[in-house]
Amino acid sequence: xxFALALALSAPSVTSSxxxxxxxxxxxxxxxxxxxxxxxxxxSGWRPLYHNGCYVEVAELLREWRARNGDATPSIISFxxxxxxxxxxxxxxxxxxxxxxxxxxxxxxxxxxxxxVGGNLAFLRRDRAGLxxxxxxxxxxxxxxxxxxxxxxxxxxxxxPWPANLNVLQAMLRCWDEPYEIAAHCHIEDWLPPVGPx
Numbered sequence: 001x002x003f004a005l006a007l008a009l010s011a012p013s014v015t016s017s018x019x020x021x022x023x024x025x026x027x028x029x030x031x032x033x034x035x036x037x038x039x040x041x042x043x044s045g046w047r048p049l050y051h052n053g054c055y056v057e058v059a060e061l062l063r064e065w066r067a068r069n070g071d072a073t074p075s076i077i078s079f080x081x082x083x084x085x086x087x088x089x090x091x092x093x094x095x096x097x098x099x100x101x102x103x104x105x106x107x108x109x110x111x112x113x114x115x116x117v118g119g120n121l122a123f124l125r126r127d128r129a130g131l132x133x134x135x136x137x138x139x140x141x142x143x144x145x146x147x148x149x150x151x152x153x154x155x156x157x158x159x160x161p162w163p164a165n166l167n168v169l170q171a172m173l174r175c176w177d178e179p180y181e182i183a184a185h186c187h188i189e190d191w192l193p194p195v196g197p198x
Contacts, residue, residue, distance in 0.1 A: 020052075022054065023049060023052060023054035023057050025049055025054075025057065027061065027064075030045055030061055031061065031064055031065055031068065033045050035069075035074065036153060038065060039065075039076065039077060039080065046058045046061045055084045055085070055087040055088040056084070056088050056090075058080075058084045059084035059085045059090075062077055062080055062081035065077060066078065075100070075102070075103060076101070078097045078098075078101045079097070079098065079101035081097050082094040082095075082098040082100075082120070083184065085097065086120075086180040086184070087180065087181040087184070088181075089179065089180075089181070091124045094124055094180075095121060095124055095125070098117055098120050098121045099121065101117050102118075107144075108141060108143075108144040109144070109164070111141055112138060112163045112164050112165070113164075113165075115137050115163075115169075116134070116164070116165040116168070116169065118130070118134045119131050119135065119165075119168075119172065120172075120184075122134060123172050123176075123180060123183060124180060128173075131169065131172060131173060134169055135166065135170055135173065138163045138165070138166050138169065139163065139166060143162045143163075147160065147162055168184065168187050171183065171184075171185075171186035171187035172184065172186065174186055
């Protein structure tokens with residue numbers, strides 16, 4: 001009896017990985033949100049989980065929201081899901097989603113968007129020449145008329161840099177040897193990766 005007790009006390013305990021409390025969320029409540037609240041509003045939808053570094057959880061929410069909304073899903077959802085898989089180190093899942101996020105309407109904003117998406121893909125594929133080409137092309141897209149009087153989704157005036165996202169791709173070049181999570185945030189001076197694994 002004493003031997004068995006001593007053996008039990010000396011045996012290493014087997015515990016499962018602790019659940020991160022900052023990644024716990026009400027899945028159904030988030031998935032029930034309409035597009036603007038789910039994807040486009042700071043502090044709403046998946047964004048608080050993103051700020052906590054819960055990239056896999058966010059990617060899964062985006063994937064499910066996309067599945068539930070089908071053809072009505074804007075391409076930005078695929079792009080954001082691709083980013084989250086990329087941040088989580090799952091480039092294999094990110095690449096096809098980035099490829100799905102290209103826009104075909106031919107507008108100046110679609111041209112710049114496609115160069116941005118292509119630059120992200122080039123980074124994941126370790127194609128530095130492709131990323132450099134995206135940066136060079138983005139720098140040469142003429143600013144569209146009315147860009148300086150842009151408004152947000154609520155009709156409020158906003159100041160938007162032109163070309164959009166150039167600073168992000170340039171930062172990816174500066175941080176070429178870093179993982180995607182770090183390189184994609186390299187334009188933000190005080191950005192630090194969230195603490196703890198997803």
